[in-house]
Amino acid sequence: MKTIPAAYLKTGREKSLRRRHPWVFSGAVERVEGEPEPGATVRIVSDSGEFLAHAAYSPRSQIRLRVWTFAEQAVIDASFIERRLAAAIEARRALGLLEQSACRIAFAESDGLPGLIVDRYGSYLVCQFLAAGVELWRDAIVAGLEKLLSPRGIYERSEASARRKEGLPSRRGVLSGEAPPGRIDLDENGLVELVDVGEGQKTGAYLDQRVNRKRVAAYAKGAEVLDAYAHSGGFALSCLASGARAATLIDSSASALELAREQAARNGFGDRCQRRDGDVPTELRRDRAEGRSYDLVVLDPPKFVHTDKQIQAGSRAYKDINRLGSELVRPGGVLATFSCSGHVDAALFQKIVAGAVLDAGRDAQILERLCQPADHPIGIHFPEAEYLKGLVLRILA
Numbered sequence: 001m002k003t004i005p006a007a008y009l010k011t012g013r014e015k016s017l018r019r020r021h022p023w024v025f026s027g028a029v030e031r032v033e034g035e036p037e038p039g040a041t042v043r044i045v046s047d048s049g050e051f052l053a054h055a056a057y058s059p060r061s062q063i064r065l066r067v068w069t070f071a072e073q074a075v076i077d078a079s080f081i082e083r084r085l086a087a088a089i090e091a092r093r094a095l096g097l098l099e100q101s102a103c104r105i106a107f108a109e110s111d112g113l114p115g116l117i118v119d120r121y122g123s124y125l126v127c128q129f130l131a132a133g134v135e136l137w138r139d140a141i142v143a144g145l146e147k148l149l150s151p152r153g154i155y156e157r158s159e160a161s162a163r164r165k166e167g168l169p170s171r172r173g174v175l176s177g178e179a180p181p182g183r184i185d186l187d188e189n190g191l192v193e194l195v196d197v198g199e200g201q202k203t204g205a206y207l208d209q210r211v212n213r214k215r216v217a218a219y220a221k222g223a224e225v226l227d228a229y230a231h232s233g234g235f236a237l238s239c240l241a242s243g244a245r246a247a248t249l250i251d252s253s254a255s256a257l258e259l260a261r262e263q264a265a266r267n268g269f270g271d272r273c274q275r276r277d278g279d280v281p282t283e284l285r286r287d288r289a290e291g292r293s294y295d296l297v298v299l300d301p302p303k304f305v306h307t308d309k310q311i312q313a314g315s316r317a318y319k320d321i322n323r324l325g326s327e328l329v330r331p332g333g334v335l336a337t338f339s340c341s342g343h344v345d346a347a348l349f350q351k352i353v354a355g356a357v358l359d360a361g362r363d364a365q366i367l368e369r370l371c372q373p374a375d376h377p378i379g380i381h382f383p384e385a386e387y388l389k390g391l392v393l394r395i396l397a
Helices: 078-094 132-136 138-149 161-165 207-217 234-241 254-266 280-289 308-327 346-359
Strands: 006-009 023-025 029-033 041-045 051-057 063-069 102-107 116-121 124-129 153-158 171-177 184-188 191-195 224-228 246-251 273-277 294-299 329-339 364-371 389-395
Touching: 006 051, 041 063, 051 132, 078 102, 078 138, 102 207, 116 138, 124 138, 132 138, 138 153, 138 171, 191 234, 191 254, 207 234, 207 329, 207 364, 207 389, 224 234, 224 280, 234 246, 234 254, 234 273, 234 294, 246 254, 246 280, 254 273, 280 308, 294 308, 308 329, 308 346, 329 364, 346 364, 346 389
Parallel strands: 006 041, 124 153, 224 246, 224 294, 246 273, 294 329
Antiparallel strands: 006 029, 023 063, 041 051, 051 063, 102 116, 116 124, 153 171, 184 191, 329 389, 364 389
16 A cells, blocks of 8 residues: 655644644644655644644645545545535535525535635536645546536636645636536526626636625615626626616726626616726725715725735725725615625624724614625634625614
């Protein structure tokens, strides 16, 4: 039997593993015995030689080891990968999520598949291999997905910064079956949603906001809506479907706004939907200077904080747009605001928003706290998986 390489930890550095956290950083590793290739399975052992976990080895990443399993007798092979995929799929099937037109199938560490994202859009799957371990098992992952879901095609969008940190090149293209069309038609709460798998954000769309778009739209009847950082207009279109009078979309991506135009036309909202191509803070300041106001303002910015070192600067950016957004809401109206920065937790985000509302000279009530949906589960021992948080506020005066 082939000997599995071993990664020995420094004294006292096994505490997080005993709490079943799946990451080991480079500074915790004393030495590696054997010559594992990137992505290869290694045994993690304490300084005394006690077995702790099996993990994928990534020599280029600060996250040096990503745990596959804490079971000593486990064998990491294609069958193991298939079982993990099957468990992730069955968990979503049990919740009725596979009946939806789009769904996240695998959410990395939370599904025991560290570094792997798989999203389903209709009959197509889109994968992101974001760590060395799943990169090594990519053929087995594709084979497992073909067997378990029989998709029309599997496409890869492995372009995130996480790959660069793992020393992996960006990749995009067909992995199996047919290439997806330029636009995939989906149903989102009765609306036609158009997804561009090849050029859209992330794996093609923002799946994590589908539930929240419906929740925010509940406040939109009769409202004039501003959808800032609108991308393809998901929030605005949901609000229009719920009876909003009109919606204005602001985004800096002309291609995203073109997709929003197509979606508005397909859903019969073209005459109630305006689009502005520009920098959001600049456009919000222009609205303020021109005396514009709205009944419902939605702020769904991109990630402002990527590392702990960026928390202070990112918090200022969140405060700035939330102050501007608060100033643009008519008394009695609603501000729906979000952060997808995992380094900004819900408590800090609420503190930032509260400060922004105060600086705007307004008062507000929290009506709802929003988060990521059930197809983006949060591993109980892996709080890093909790990244999306939102607040729905009524601006009182």
